[in-house]
Amino acid sequence: MTPSAPEDVDVVLPCLNEAEALPWVLDRIPPGWRALVVDNGSTDGSAELARGLGATVVHEPRRGFGAACHAGLSAATADIVCFCDCDASLDPAQLIPFVREVRYGGADLVLGRRRPQGRGAWPAHARAGNLALSLMLRRRTGVRLRDLGPLRAARREALLGLDLTDRRSGYPLQMVVRAADAGWRVTEYDVPYLPRSGASKVTGTWRGTWQAVRDMSRVLAEAPVVPAAAEALTHGGIRR
Structure with a gap:
């Protein structure tokens, strides 16, 4: 049973042939x-x-991946929007402290730092790609993150204000880059990372991993973009 949680939250679950994992994932959505x-x-x-x-x-x-995530963001109506993979590798119940931190002003964007649980949860090539991107992100923005995982939470209107344009594997990174450029407070929580159900569409192979790295490298090469709507985050009418 999941613990109680605040209402008015939408969880975006990008899905491509995840029938095997869906029952577990949806059962873990907080009440x-x-x-x-x-x-x-x-x-x-x-x-x-x-x-x-x-x-x-x-x-x-x-x-x-980016096309699916952005379609979910565009369809969301809740004040706070979360993102979670739909393959049972991440537990959406872990998003509760993420939402709490965003809701009460502790951070503007919260990400999950994946901690693999068991063999096969996070292949070596996927970890290597993630490490390379984390280092490139630090050089580009100064933000020190140990993971660029898909479990995350932020306010819907602020996310829309970032004017995200990537519709491939670079979407999650572009979100962090533009948030950093806009001066957002970005934090991360440790979360269990489980062996996924079925084969990964992105990082299941070396080829898929490095395609994702190429997509994300293009994002890092973009000139800084700081939309006015993203620059002025407001929480309850108070600029922070």
Whole structure:
């Protein structure tokens, strides 16, 4: 059973053929929160299963992790939006302290630092790619993060104000880069990282990992963009 949690939270779950994992993931959504499953072209009945389990289903025909995440963000209506992979590698119940920190002004963007649990949870090539990107992020922005994992939380309007444009694997990194450029407070929490259900669409192979690194390297090469809407974060009418 998940602990109680504040309401008015949407959890974006990008989904491509995750029927095997969906029941576990949706069962772990904290009470009072809404699950937004973004179907990115599944052929295994994921969308129908998610709808039957009570999730709101958003369809995004354009393939790409960023395309699915942004479709979910665009469809969200809650004050705070979270993101979580839909493959049972991450427990959405772990988002409760993330939301608490954003809600009460401790941070503007909270990420999960993945701590692998068991063999095969995080392949060596995926860790190497993540480490390289973390170092490049530090050189580019000065933000010191040990992981660029997909479990995260922030305020919806502020995220939309970042004007994110990447629709591939660079989306999560672009979010952090533009948040840093806008002066956001970015923090991270340790979270258990479990062996995923099924094969990874991004980091399951060396080729997939380095394609993701290339996508993210392009993001790091962009000139700083600080949209006015993202620069002035307001929480309850008070600029922080």
